[in-house]
Amino acid sequence: MEKKLIADTAKYLGAAKVKVTADKNGKVLVEAGGEKTSGFVCGILTLVRSQNTSLEGSTPLQKCLTLDWLTYFATHLFHCSTHEALNSCLQHIDRELLSRTYLCCHRLTVADIVLFMALHPFITNWSFMQKEQYMNISRWCSSMQNDVVLKKTYKPIKFSRTCLYEGALCH
């Protein structure tokens, strides 16, 4: 999963000559422009710094939050063994998105892009009721999928609010 996400992010950033491999312990190694880094978070950050620094965030606080989210993905979200674990991760993300438009301080960052790429296959299969349950993720996702670059590769997902499920809202 991490290998694929790094490769997808590299494609998104337009980085050429990126090699992603995994060693026998399952740790990912990224080789870009002669520079070698190991681990998911460092790999993504090197790619961003070499291609589009604004996606890391412009203030120290934003950079910190980006790092924080990437670490959260790598330690929690990507290693959910059960459905319950995944749901509690999604609930956490949904709560965080309640008070902001993007994950880190009002601007699009690489954390948003990675999360979108990771969640897209799941959200495509969600029912409208599930989409309503994770209202804030749905809202975030529907604005993310209109990003110029993401629009080209990812199938658009349909979001619609149904009054039927209003009762199931858990805010």
Add this chain to the structure above:
Amino acid sequence: MTQFGDLKTENGLKALNDYLGDRSYIEGFAPSQSDVSAFEDIGKLPSDKFFHVLRWYNQIASFGSEKSKLPGEKKAVTKSAPAPAAEDEDEDEDIDLFGSDDEEQDAEAARVREERLAAYAAKKSAKPGPIAKSQIMLDVKPWDDETDMKALEDCVRTVQMDGLVWGASKLQPLAYGINKLSILCTVEDAKVSVDDLTEKIEAFEDYVQSVDVAAFNKV
């Protein structure tokens, strides 16, 4: 354009809160002047009861002084206050003391209106119409299981046309170890004909047996 009523009242904020529940911005998927005008109408930080409005308010506030540079035209989202009622007494009075003054104002108003109309027409003619685009999923089938699928994909991607953008691709097993290549592309309807495109891909006879359109969506 949606109307929310007076955003200074609870009801107006509630309507806006409902509206922003599944939207990040008031119009489309990027901040615009409509957001700014609604933002200015609210004026103060909304209470946290309206959490969607609060989220959106903070987002727009984060643009600071760059707000005026956001794209789009300013449009009023709130209902304009009813114009102060004209004084009825005028009708009864026979003597029009300010008659000449009124005419002058009318001429001035007409001139301003003319100018606005001209500016609007100029703007309208300069604006290009929306470009119709389609997203197409093509199924490319090879001759047999020994066909080099990587080379086949590279061949397909060499097809370059004005208004054609290649997207993601995937190999899908058909039968007996034979894979087909499913590839996404986005085309501008006016510039690219699908028949033309499939013919161009079928021209790689060494690799390609046939090309089918698996899905066709208007964007």
